[in-house]
Amino acid sequence: MNALQQDIAQLIIDTLNLEDLKPSDIPPEQPLFGQGLGLDSVDALELALALQKRYEIQIASDSRDARQHFATVASLAAFVEAQRAACAN
Amino acid sequence: MIALQIALQIAQWRAWAPSLETGEAWRQWAAQPWTPADQGEQPDCGFLPSMQRRRLSRMARMALEVAWPLCEEDEQLPFVFASRHGETQRTYALLGDVADQQPLSPTQFGLSVHNAIAGQWSILRGQRGAASAIAGEADTFEHAMLEAATLLDSGAPAVMVIIAEERPPSAYDGWIDDVPFSYALALRVGKPRAGQDASSTSRWQLQLSRNVADTGATHTTHGAWPYALDFLRALHEPGTPLEHTWKTRRWIWQPLP
Numbered sequence: 001m002n003a004l005q006q007d008i009a010q011l012i013i014d015t016l017n018l019e020d021l022k023p024s025d026i027p028p029e030q031p032l033f034g035q036g037l038g039l040d041s042v043d044a045l046e047l048a049l050a051l052q053k054r055y056e057i058q059i060a061s062d063s064r065d066a067r068q069h070f071a072t073v074a075s076l077a078a079f080v081e082a083q084r085a086a087c088a089n
Numbered sequence: 090m091i092a093l094q095i096a097l098q099i100a101q102w103r104a105w106a107p108s109l110e111t112g113e114a115w116r117q118w119a120a121q122p123w124t125p126a127d128q129g130e131q132p133d134c135g136f137l138p139s140m141q142r143r144r145l146s147r148m149a150r151m152a153l154e155v156a157w158p159l160c161e162e163d164e165q166l167p168f169v170f171a172s173r174h175g176e177t178q179r180t181y182a183l184l185g186d187v188a189d190q191q192p193l194s195p196t197q198f199g200l201s202v203h204n205a206i207a208g209q210w211s212i213l214r215g216q217r218g219a220a221s222a223i224a225g226e227a228d229t230f231e232h233a234m235l236e237a238a239t240l241l242d243s244g245a246p247a248v249m250v251i252i253a254e255e256r257p258p259s260a261y262d263g264w265i266d267d268v269p270f271s272y273a274l275a276l277r278v279g280k281p282r283a284g285q286d287a288s289s290t291s292r293w294q295l296q297l298s299r300n301v302a303d304t305g306a307t308h309t310t311h312g313a314w315p316y317a318l319d320f321l322r323a324l325h326e327p328g329t330p331l332e333h334t335w336k337t338r339r340w341i342w343q344p345l346p
Contacts, residue, residue, distance in 0.1 A: 045195040
């Protein structure tokens with residue numbers, strides 16, 4: 001798990017109040033929604049808000065790719081990096 | 090003139106407040122009440138997996154902690170949630186975000202409504218029946234019991250009644266003076282029946298009449314303890330009637346033989 005993935009896993013735990021979990025309990029490739037961690041659509045909204053605040057990125061709510069970006073910690077980390085790069089340009 | 094008269098049986102009760110978590114602690118409190126320090130402690134609700142606990146506010150945890158064992162696994166009971174002030178902590182935090190022009194948390198916003206705890210109870214316990222959420226004045230407790238009586242009258246075998254209040258943020262100090270500490274009380278309420286095996290503290294008549302002492306002043310006085318907790322004291326003192334007044338309303342609780 002790289003530093004950003006670790007950071008995102010911790011953000012998920014803190015934001016969604018998953019009191020019994022540690023970042024290492026959320027493997028980067030584990031699905032976050034449905035089967036896997038078991039998050040739902042309200043968690044997705046909450047998480048999008050937290051990511052925008054934390055990494056100062058924009059997430060369009062109607063993005064067709066959002067489902068893929070939010071699939072796992074690894075895909076979220078890749079998305080955050082891409083958005084940061086886009087914002088820096 | 091008596092406007093209303095109902096009879097109720099308190100089959101079971103459970104209460105929670107900071108440092109008051111057992112029947113024995115409440116017995117001592119009832120004998121000589123005091124104001125426990127409230128430092129934001131909350132029940133752990135260990136009967137729920139953490140994924141289901143994560144959206145429960147402190148008030149929701151208090152309510153579920155006291156209500157949980159009073160409803161059987163395979164039983165459907167109408168549910169009455171009553172709170173005069175509701176989730177003041179949550180609402181105040183949201184208002185702060187609005188003032189700071191911050192985006193609002195969807196979870197906090199969605200769960201800030203008064204019937205959120207009734208909804209969470211319904212989801213977590215698979216309860217599909219009637220659920221009411223009431224906010225009255227200082228006599229919110231009596232209005233909740235009246236709601237329970239109407240549900241019993243329309244055929245419910247028993248009703249789950251929860252009264253919960255949380256210490257509000259200090260910004261409300263000048264307005265809210267009837268929550269000395271956070272508390273939740275759950276009552277399993279039924280209709281008293283002839284020949285029922287009942288202890289002397291469990292069957293009550295509740296009467297409502299006009300409070301002739303009311304002068305129409307904006308502020309009327311309430312008792313030293315919230316009415317729900319005052320009633321909890323009476324449950325420990327066989328044979329004691331209670332009188333709770335608020336504005337034009339005079340409620341009298343009379344133990345039934």
